[in-house]
Amino acid sequence: MQTRNIITAVIGLALGSLPCIANTTASVTASQPSATQPSNNGDKVEGKPKATSEEPSVTKHEITIQGSILKYRATAGTMPMEDEQGKLKAKVFFVAYEKETDQAIDVGPSKVDDATFGTTTSPVADPAKRPLTFVFNGGPGAAAVWLHLGTAGPRRISLEPDGQVPAPPYRLTENGYTWLDTTDLVFIDPVGTGFSRPAKDEKREQFYGTKADINWVADFIRLYVTKYERWLSPQFLAGESYGTTRAAGLSEYLLDRYGIALNGIILISSVLDFQTILLAQNSNDLPYILYLPTYAASAWYHKKLSDDLQADLRTTLQEVERWAIGPYVIALAQDGSMDDVQREKVAQRLARYTGLPVDFVRKSNLRVDPHAFQKLLLANQGKLTGRFDARITGFDSEPTWNYPPYDPSLSQYFAIYSTTFNDYVRRTLEYKSVLPYEVLSEKVRPWKFEEQGGKGYLSVADNLRSAMVKNPHLKIMFASGYFDLATPYFATCYTVNHLNLHPELRGNITKKFYMGGHMMYHNRASLQRLKADVAAFIRSALH
Numbered sequence: 001m002q003t004r005n006i007i008t009a010v011i012g013l014a015l016g017s018l019p020c021i022a023n024t025t026a027s028v029t030a031s032q033p034s035a036t037q038p039s040n041n042g043d044k045v046e047g048k049p050k051a052t053s054e055e056p057s058v059t060k061h062e063i064t065i066q067g068s069i070l071k072y073r074a075t076a077g078t079m080p081m082e083d084e085q086g087k088l089k090a091k092v093f094f095v096a097y098e099k100e101t102d103q104a105i106d107v108g109p110s111k112v113d114d115a116t117f118g119t120t121t122s123p124v125a126d127p128a129k130r131p132l133t134f135v136f137n138g139g140p141g142a143a144a145v146w147l148h149l150g151t152a153g154p155r156r157i158s159l160e161p162d163g164q165v166p167a168p169p170y171r172l173t174e175n176g177y178t179w180l181d182t183t184d185l186v187f188i189d190p191v192g193t194g195f196s197r198p199a200k201d202e203k204r205e206q207f208y209g210t211k212a213d214i215n216w217v218a219d220f221i222r223l224y225v226t227k228y229e230r231w232l233s234p235q236f237l238a239g240e241s242y243g244t245t246r247a248a249g250l251s252e253y254l255l256d257r258y259g260i261a262l263n264g265i266i267l268i269s270s271v272l273d274f275q276t277i278l279l280a281q282n283s284n285d286l287p288y289i290l291y292l293p294t295y296a297a298s299a300w301y302h303k304k305l306s307d308d309l310q311a312d313l314r315t316t317l318q319e320v321e322r323w324a325i326g327p328y329v330i331a332l333a334q335d336g337s338m339d340d341v342q343r344e345k346v347a348q349r350l351a352r353y354t355g356l357p358v359d360f361v362r363k364s365n366l367r368v369d370p371h372a373f374q375k376l377l378l379a380n381q382g383k384l385t386g387r388f389d390a391r392i393t394g395f396d397s398e399p400t401w402n403y404p405p406y407d408p409s410l411s412q413y414f415a416i417y418s419t420t421f422n423d424y425v426r427r428t429l430e431y432k433s434v435l436p437y438e439v440l441s442e443k444v445r446p447w448k449f450e451e452q453g454g455k456g457y458l459s460v461a462d463n464l465r466s467a468m469v470k471n472p473h474l475k476i477m478f479a480s481g482y483f484d485l486a487t488p489y490f491a492t493c494y495t496v497n498h499l500n501l502h503p504e505l506r507g508n509i510t511k512k513f514y515m516g517g518h519m520m521y522h523n524r525a526s527l528q529r530l531k532a533d534v535a536a537f538i539r540s541a542l543h
Helices: 006-016 145-152 210-227 242-258 286-301 313-337 340-354 358-363 370-376 408-428 461-470 489-497 524-541
Strands: 057-065 068-082 088-099 132-136 155-157 172-174 184-189 235-241 264-270 383-385 393-395 475-481 509-514
Touching: 068 210, 088 210, 132 145, 132 210, 132 242, 145 155, 145 184, 145 235, 145 408, 145 524, 155 408, 172 408, 184 210, 210 242, 235 242, 235 524, 242 264, 242 461, 264 524, 286 313, 286 340, 286 370, 286 489, 313 340, 340 358, 370 383, 383 408, 393 408, 475 489, 475 524, 489 509, 509 524
Parallel strands: 132 184, 132 235, 235 264, 264 475, 475 509
Antiparallel strands: 057 068, 068 088, 088 184, 155 172, 383 393
């Protein structure tokens, strides 16, 4: 997309964006057969020799959801990615969960006559009646373990009810809020993440970029529905963070390249237009406007606002949103032409909504950087707030730095996800590999963020819009956390409001808001609500 200047932002915000809260319903609460053997944790394990990293491991399990037992099959393995000449390009690791039916499960050779495909057909009797959701995280460089063990999979990390991480040793627990009762699930680790690796001597550049990533993930999806005979299944995507960028790009690419028309997409903590979050690039003032409601929500949580603003979060956010897309837009557009009286009024209002010292707001030229907000909100306590979740705090080890030395809302979670998955994939799913599982990988860098026409900001909003126009049955669900300083919820509202869709197509979009951060599902109440919202969304997309 071409770069938009502040005048475009002024017009777009003033005329195209209505307050997000006022126009949505938001809840403020915050493979081979052999003898069968039992697994170490009591799951039923399908009889077969131990799998190696070259063949999928297939195991059988069950879980109790709301008093009912759900039996399912788990497949953990790598998909060989080959070119049309049969040359191996990469291996993509995945974990798939399929609800079992009463039919016997064939674990013999696939019906597909291709040596690339190893074993197993789907246990689904009628694929057209069972939804299939492909799930991935973002980064770039993040494995799918976050959505896998955080919210959607049949096991999840055991956290305190408020989402805090307990002391090690960590453990997994049955996830009564898994999505598996509603849809089969395939968790994908793009090349360079998890156990996914390029083939020997293959160049990194062909995998690590926006367009290349979309191409490879799309080809994985094509291969999966072919190998496991799921072409007729209602198909969904679910992505988080940069995974929403990938999902939006895939929505059009899958349709145009392979004729795969999606039923729905679940976008968690989304970023489709990078102009909404990238500060200080080409004098881009838009993020300062869109971050402001998240600052207010975070200050509210830490009780840094005046009594009238502390009374009710929803009412406060409505006020802040209206001011952000009105007087604040005008103030940033005028900038140096404002007189001192007007500038001081804006500074006082910003201090009121952010909980920051008015002197800092003045010195920041009325533009509060999210990293500065993390550092300053609790500076008098010697603490900083999290970027992925501003509710979570940590001790500031470098109080003289302008930039947070770490993110307490990430560092506290990295170990629990890494430790539990490494144990789970080997002991429960019986996938054997000595490779390190790359939860957050630097191997994918430098990442090529292709921009349309070679200039401007990366945006896939037009791809999503195009997919919705070409496939008018496509439904979209946006899920955002109020305390997310990485992908602020109001930036999502801005992007949705500027999709320029026909009113009938706008009805295909659902927006949900949660008392949480980037990973809102860490909070037990939000985890429960997200599951209910996803289930309702998928049901709605099937009619």
